[in-house]
Amino acid sequence: MPQQSINIVGGGVIGLSIAFEARRRGYDVRIFEKSAFGGQASGAAAGMLAPYAEVEEDPDDFFVLCQDSLRLFPDWKDDIQSVSEQPFEYTASGSLTVFFMKPISWLLKRRWNGKVALVLKQNGGTII
Known part of the structure; x- marks a missing residue:
């Protein structure tokens, strides 16, 4: 069976994260970015993972997803750092x-x- 490929439009944090996970699962990955990787919205968002600051009065499914993502992030960060052998700046500081x-x-x-x-x-x- 030929290797499946995935094209990703956008080389920000989300696009690069999807590319990383897809590549780990054996997909051939191509990323299309019109400017610098990690720029645009990723640079403006300050890298915050803050589900509690975003929730309205009643938590919804999206809030639960964000909360789960925050809980899983430290292990995922360690995976990125291990594979890339590059430092990964992250501080769990609260809001x-x-x-x-x-x-x-x-x-x-x-x-x-x-x-x-x-x-x-x-x-x-x-x-x-």
Whole structure:
């Protein structure tokens, strides 16, 4: 059986990640990029993996996918570093969300659904 090939349009983080995984699975891979690899949207996104900052009031299937991806990322990063023998810059640092509205505690509790949260109430300085 001839080797199957995959053409990928875009050499950003997502395109290169797809190419890496496809190649590991034995596909012949071609990447088409109009400028520099890793530029465009990949350079603008700052490389953030922040599913908790993106979720609205009710987590949906996309949020669950993003959360699973974040959980799997450290092992995948190690695979990339091992195969490429190149350093891989990654810092698991968390996120800080700042709210400037008075009646926010109910929304924060609902949005974060049990995640660690720190709220400073403007009137009284109470920490919840």
